Amino acid sequence: MDLLPFFQWCYETPIGEAIRNSNWMFALIEACHLVGLGLTGGAVLIVDLRLLGAGLRKQPVALLSAGAEPWLVGSVTLMFVSGIPLFLSEAIKCLYSFPFWVKMISLLLALVFTFTIRRRVTQAGPTSDGPLPARITALISIALWFGVAWGGRWIGYS
Amino acid sequence: MSFLAFFEQLAETSWSVELHESQYAYSIVESIHVWTLCLFFGTVAMVDLRLLGWTMRGVPVSEFARRVLPWTVLAFVIMVISGTLLVYAIPVRTYQSIFFRGKMLLLVLAGLNVWFFHSRVYPKVAAWDLDGVPPRAVKVAGAFSLVLWSCIIFSGRMIAYNWFDCDRQPQPAIINFLAGCVPTDSGR
Numbered sequence: 001m002d003l004l005p006f007f008q009w010c011y012e013t014p015i016g017e018a019i020r021n022s023n024w025m026f027a028l029i030e031a032c033h034l035v036g037l038g039l040t041g042g043a044v045l046i047v048d049l050r051l052l053g054a055g056l057r058k059q060p061v062a063l064l065s066a067g068a069e070p071w072l073v074g075s076v077t078l079m080f081v082s083g084i085p086l087f088l089s090e091a092i093k094c095l096y097s098f099p100f101w102v103k104m105i106s107l108l109l110a111l112v113f114t115f116t117i118r119r120r121v122t123q124a125g126p127t128s129d130g131p132l133p134a135r136i137t138a139l140i141s142i143a144l145w146f147g148v149a150w151g152g153r154w155i156g157y158s
Numbered sequence: 159m160s161f162l163a164f165f166e167q168l169a170e171t172s173w174s175v176e177l178h179e180s181q182y183a184y185s186i187v188e189s190i191h192v193w194t195l196c197l198f199f200g201t202v203a204m205v206d207l208r209l210l211g212w213t214m215r216g217v218p219v220s221e222f223a224r225r226v227l228p229w230t231v232l233a234f235v236i237m238v239i240s241g242t243l244l245v246y247a248i249p250v251r252t253y254q255s256i257f258f259r260g261k262m263l264l265l266v267l268a269g270l271n272v273w274f275f276h277s278r279v280y281p282k283v284a285a286w287d288l289d290g291v292p293p294r295a296v297k298v299a300g301a302f303s304l305v306l307w308s309c310i311i312f313s314g315r316m317i318a319y320n321w322f323d324c325d326r327q328p329q330p331a332i333i334n335f336l337a338g339c340v341p342t343d344s345g346r
Contacts, residue, residue, distance in 0.1 A: 031315040035308050041196020042204045056225050059217050067214035153189045
């Protein structure tokens with residue numbers, strides 16, 4: 001499958017071009033993307049720490065996960081809203097960037113994992129401190145989201 | 159010794175040069191600084207959102223303070239160590255960056271907010287520990303924290319851009335003043 005025409009089209013969108021032609025737009029959008037990164041980290045880690053038997057470990061997992069979920073969805077939405085324009089502005093570079101593909105694949109896996117397996121584990125609500133399946137779920141979640149963060153940072157170095 | 163002379167001397171040290179010129183070390187330190195943001199700003203934000211009554215209203219605020227803030231402190235230590243190394247790698251330019259200066263000022267304000275919260279607001283936590291939506295003073299501290307740390311992220315990110323660097327003259331006089339540019343050796 002030849003992806004170049006699609007990435008070329010992305011690169012040539014008016015949004016992509018406007019960002020490339022501006023001195024400050026990329027910087028400002030990227031700063032929003034960073035705030036979103038921190039928020040996403042918080043909404044993910046507050047639950048994953050609990051699954052590991054740390055953090056708010058006296059609270060039921062289901063309560064924490066229900067409280068964190070709107071913020072997870074909101075912050076991931078902020079990441080998409082800020083990340084897509086950043087991508088459009090340098091789509092061609094992304095196509096040939098290894099970290100970009102690591103990020104996209106990790107992101108897909110992280111989202112699927114979070115809203116299927118991890119959601120089932122948190123809703124089942126292990127009450128004792130971090131049983132093994134809960135710990136493994138948390139570690140997979142952290143590893144997948146770290147893949148997203150790793151790729152995101154290293155797109156900039158390539 | 160002036161601050162500028164101090165940073166100029168830092169720039170002369172061999173470790174500073176090596177960190178600056180290394181192929182991977184600088185990028186790795188910078189990455190650690192960014193990734194730790196997830197733990198630092200993430201835990202700060204969750205605590206602030208609880209103080210505002212915007213999440214997990216059923217969890218006592220004191221639980222958040224006891225069980226989550228230690229992670230915030232750990233992350234802050236990593237942020238300070240990695241951040242100091244980043245300054246050490248590029249001392250003079252960073253010292254003369256208006257965004258770095260703005261970030262340090264905002265850090266002082268955020269620190270004052272932390273001090274105000276823990277010395278004036280939090281000692282009375284027993285009275286509102288279980289409140290889904292805490293009293294006004296608590297919410298204000300949470301909101302200040304969220305806004306200040308977001309601004310710190312913004313100014314930190316902007317340090318990477320050279321729009322107002324001393325070696326890019328002419329700059330408006332106000333910029334040169336705020337950045338502490340010395341026009342004679344600023345490549346005018």
